[in-house]
Amino acid sequence: MPEQVLPVALTVNGAAHRVQVPSRRLLSDCLRHDLRLTGTHVGCEHGVCGACTVLLDGVPVRSCLVLAASADGAEVTTVEGLGTEEALSPEQQAFRECHALQCGFCTPGFLTTVRAYLDDHPDPTEEEAREAVAGNLCRCTGYQGIVRAVLRAAEIRREREVAP
Amino acid sequence: MTTRMFGAPVQRREDARLLTGGGRYLDDLGHDALAAAFVRSPHAHARVLDVDVTDALDVEGLVAVYTWEDLPERVRDPLPLLIPHPSLVAPRTGYALARGEVNHVGEPVVMVVATDRYVAEDVAERIAVTYEVLPPVVGVAAAREAVHLVHEEAAGNVGAHLVQGYGDAGAAIDAAPHVLELDLDVERSACVPLEGKGVYAVWDTDEQSLRLWSSTQTTTGVRAAVAAKLGLPLAKVECTAPDVGGGFGVKIMHPWPEEVLVPWAARLLERPVKWTEDRREHFVSSAHERQQLQHVRVGFDDEGRVLGLDVRLWHDHGAYIPYGVIVPINSSTQLLGPYKPGAYRVEFWSLYTNTVIVTPYRGAGRPQGVFAMERTMDAIADHLGLDRADVRAANFIQPEEMPYDFGLTFQDGRPLVYDSGDFPASLRKLKDLVGWDGFEEQRARARAEGRRVGIALACYVEGTGPGPYEGGHVHVETSGRVNVSTGLTSQGQGHQTILAQIVADELGVPFEDVHVTTGDTRRFGYSVGTFASRGAVMSGSAVALAARRVRAKALRIAGDALEADPGDLEVVDGVVRVKGNPGASMPLGTVAVLSNPLRYAFDDTARAATQFAAGGRGPDEPPVAPGEEPGLEGRDYHSPLRSTFANGMHAAVVETDPETAEIRVLRYCVVHDCGTMVNPMIVEGQILGGVAQGVGGALYERMHYDESGQLLNASFMDFLMPYATEVPPVETDHLETPSPLNPLGIKGAGEAGVIPAAALFASAIEDAEGFRISRMPISPSELFHLRERFAAGEVPALRRGGPAGAAPATPATPATPAPSDEGA
Ligand code: FES
Ligand code: FES
Numbered sequence: 001m002p003e004q005v006l007p008v009a010l011t012v013n014g015a016a017h018r019v020q021v022p023s024r025r026l027l028s029d030c031l032r033h034d035l036r037l038t039g040t041h042v043g044c045e046h047g048v049c050g051a052c053t054v055l056l057d058g059v060p061v062r063s064c065l066v067l068a069a070s071a072d073g074a075e076v077t078t079v080e081g082l083g084t085e086e087a088l089s090p091e092q093q094a095f096r097e098c099h100a101l102q103c104g105f106c107t108p109g110f111l112t113t114v115r116a117y118l119d120d121h122p123d124p125t126e127e128e129a130r131e132a133v134a135g136n137l138c139r140c141t142g143y144q145g146i147v148r149a150v151l152r153a154a155e156i157r158r159e160r161e162v163a164p
Numbered sequence: 165m166t167t168r169m170f171g172a173p174v175q176r177r178e179d180a181r182l183l184t185g186g187g188r189y190l191d192d193l194g195h196d197a198l199a200a201a202f203v204r205s206p207h208a209h210a211r212v213l214d215v216d217v218t219d220a221l222d223v224e225g226l227v228a229v230y231t232w233e234d235l236p237e238r239v240r241d242p243l244p245l246l247i248p249h250p251s252l253v254a255p256r257t258g259y260a261l262a263r264g265e266v267n268h269v270g271e272p273v274v275m276v277v278a279t280d281r282y283v284a285e286d287v288a289e290r291i292a293v294t295y296e297v298l299p300p301v302v303g304v305a306a307a308r309e310a311v312h313l314v315h316e317e318a319a320g321n322v323g324a325h326l327v328q329g330y331g332d333a334g335a336a337i338d339a340a341p342h343v344l345e346l347d348l349d350v351e352r353s354a355c356v357p358l359e360g361k362g363v364y365a366v367w368d369t370d371e372q373s374l375r376l377w378s379s380t381q382t383t384t385g386v387r388a389a390v391a392a393k394l395g396l397p398l399a400k401v402e403c404t405a406p407d408v409g410g411g412f413g414v415k416i417m418h419p420w421p422e423e424v425l426v427p428w429a430a431r432l433l434e435r436p437v438k439w440t441e442d443r444r445e446h447f448v449s450s451a452h453e454r455q456q457l458q459h460v461r462v463g464f465d466d467e468g469r470v471l472g473l474d475v476r477l478w479h480d481h482g483a484y485i486p487y488g489v490i491v492p493i494n495s496s497t498q499l500l501g502p503y504k505p506g507a508y509r510v511e512f513w514s515l516y517t518n519t520v521i522v523t524p525y526r527g528a529g530r531p532q533g534v535f536a537m538e539r540t541m542d543a544i545a546d547h548l549g550l551d552r553a554d555v556r557a558a559n560f561i562q563p564e565e566m567p568y569d570f571g572l573t574f575q576d577g578r579p580l581v582y583d584s585g586d587f588p589a590s591l592r593k594l595k596d597l598v599g600w601d602g603f604e605e606q607r608a609r610a611r612a613e614g615r616r617v618g619i620a621l622a623c624y625v626e627g628t629g630p631g632p633y634e635g636g637h638v639h640v641e642t643s644g645r646v647n648v649s650t651g652l653t654s655q656g657q658g659h660q661t662i663l664a665q666i667v668a669d670e671l672g673v674p675f676e677d678v679h680v681t682t683g684d685t686r687r688f689g690y691s692v693g694t695f696a697s698r699g700a701v702m703s704g705s706a707v708a709l710a711a712r713r714v715r716a717k718a719l720r721i722a723g724d725a726l727e728a729d730p731g732d733l734e735v736v737d738g739v740v741r742v743k744g745n746p747g748a749s750m751p752l753g754t755v756a757v758l759s760n761p762l763r764y765a766f767d768d769t770a771r772a773a774t775q776f777a778a779g780g781r782g783p784d785e786p787p788v789a790p791g792e793e794p795g796l797e798g799r800d801y802h803s804p805l806r807s808t809f810a811n812g813m814h815a816a817v818v819e820t821d822p823e824t825a826e827i828r829v830l831r832y833c834v835v836h837d838c839g840t841m842v843n844p845m846i847v848e849g850q851i852l853g854g855v856a857q858g859v860g861g862a863l864y865e866r867m868h869y870d871e872s873g874q875l876l877n878a879s880f881m882d883f884l885m886p887y888a889t890e891v892p893p894v895e896t897d898h899l900e901t902p903s904p905l906n907p908l909g910i911k912g913a914g915e916a917g918v919i920p921a922a923a924l925f926a927s928a929i930e931d932a933e934g935f936r937i938s939r940m941p942i943s944p945s946e947l948f949h950l951r952e953r954f955a956a957g958e959v960p961a962l963r964r965g966g967p968a969g970a971a972p973a974t975p976a977t978p979a980t981p982a983p984s985d986e987g988a
Binding site: 022025037079095097099101105106111136142143144147 | 189
């Protein structure tokens, strides 16, 4: 039996996309393999590691637990939409400064998570920063740099507001 | 003067790319490739009677289905025994696809190739395999009992057996004033990198050649193995490791079945094929480590000095033994740590079980060895009523005894000789850092508040940077860009940064001009791989030597051109100049132009090197001087005499909840000595990451097999890897005793953080609770049950006692000085 294929319209990092996807296709696979935005990583495909986190209409979601078809009409922000090599976002710059990544596989999921968190909580304490990233797994860093990076990102956001 | 890069906490070159989604990991490649999926055994031990694909054949998108019978010569042969060793008595390796028998859950039986992974899994699901289930051997204790055998030809389930030692340990123990025996038990865990394994292969029909990408720790190894399996000339196979999402050892094992089958299918089908391991596959088909049963017999004097030590290890190596005995050899040799027992005997049995194979996981057998030794040190201290740190100090090898030769053979086949280290100094630093001497007051205060706290320290020595060699190539382009390549791979350690730091200094060029490639056989074909904390030691040294060659050549050429003695020249910021006369100078890029006489002018720089340009060599000289090669480049190798030994000591303070038995880490302190540090930020990152894995391994992670050999927790929902909330802040201090065995004085740092953690937490929890801990990891519920057994008098108390109110119902001071408990 041929698979059911559905048309899906997505806005990803500001760009409009129309794709035809099988109804069972995961959003993570659609982003990675249909749109070729491979910054979103897949570490478990069962919603635990957080590597696949993207912002769906501004809210962090695990894209491995979302069907592409159900994201029809949504605005998606992936790590590619946060900043560029030439103009790192505050989160990205903070992660670099604080050595908050080694292999970088978990990093996109942390960055999108931190972006959404700081939008709502611009001035976290260290304890809050730790909680903010406590739903994402990293096997390399031991998290110390990541927690520091959350605090540093908050600081950079403030610095950039003052001196844009 | 150029700023010195070596030793500076330089930000990483890799990061901008990785932070913006620009990383290229295995599954980011080959979007249009066919996808492979595998039918894997659901049984731990079974005969494969029949494979029925009838139901699968009409799935749209199916391309091919293969079983062992379909495989050609060589591909169908057993996978290689990678590291042969005389101790292997019954070495068995698996097949790329099961040949009539499966020996662990997850073993590949059928390969499916389809248009995408979804379809491939649909097909796999419809393939019916009939098995005749055989009795499984699960766990090292069952393997040792050998009621059932994994392989008929491996009597007693023994795959390897080795005895090493020096002196007469038995006699020394018998003659010692005090004797203790301990039974110890360490469970299975695994590397669990966040990215699983993966292979992508493209067969070029025009060139009859294979391009291969693997998420591996050794591309030269995979390349050679695949060429051999496919019967291809090495020159027709190239292998690249793209960005790799963590390795920690599991990706040094090769060739995995998929690394053979995916390229084989790509060539047969003349289509690109890719396989990306999913998380469940990683749990049930990639390697694990750690499980051992241990028996220690130790004789010591009144100061706690070990006079004789006899250790027996039963090591679980899983269903096959392709990686040989590296792990138990590490356990049995690195067990000695910073100590010098008067006499030593160690015997290990490496045993088959019907579970996933065992190959090195960060630390590679050292955590278990350290567990045995450090538990012994603690037991001695408790027996004599001495301070645990003092007993360790009494056994230390002293700095003036370096190099220290044990008269044993290490895992690299070379003598076990410590090259450097100052253990008393490290211990002093650690005691200061954690506040060892003031802890009793803290304990008393906590006790007054009804809280239980414990403190511990644990020491390790780690052989790092084993040979046989690594190489480096450095090439200066006419633009001044410097290309560096080395064969070993990266899994996030920051090699592109540290190797650039080293070359920038050696060559005298700006850091930004240096570009490093690792793990690509097209760029560097000779290498061993990334494991055993050898990246910086081996490739760092190799690229330094290569850069020195390039520098010497640059000075020769520039000396000719500037009419100066090379000895009077220096290279600063990418410019060769006469010392004290900065006017007489030329950029290294120009030296590169001069180094390569040209016939054709492609651009302005090239024009300066053509045959009619001024300043060439005289009419009586050949354009390329005898003994020289065109181009400003150089290659060199570092092949050390033997491993260099890093060391460290960790301390922890824990609190155990008197009601719930929850275990909280209050402090974690690390003092480490990895020689000179290329980049302290990166070294610290390695230590912190290792500690996190150590905490996970001691308190949370285990591979939970049931008696039928099913892995019950094969997902991130059930295998508890620590999150940010579980890893304590780590305080670090370090000592730098340079290694004399390489040109930079480096010792490895990659595994250090993980090694002593299980021993450390066992000791700290024991200290908080007042009774013996002999099995790790430990969960709150296990601690809770231990308390109950302690209260029932089944677990011996520490002589030094424990928290008020925690004494056993019946005093359990052992009649014989043998604090062995619930182990084997
Ligand atoms: S891949 Fe989605 S949470 Fe792990
Ligand atoms: S940096 Fe490797 S998993 Fe986080």
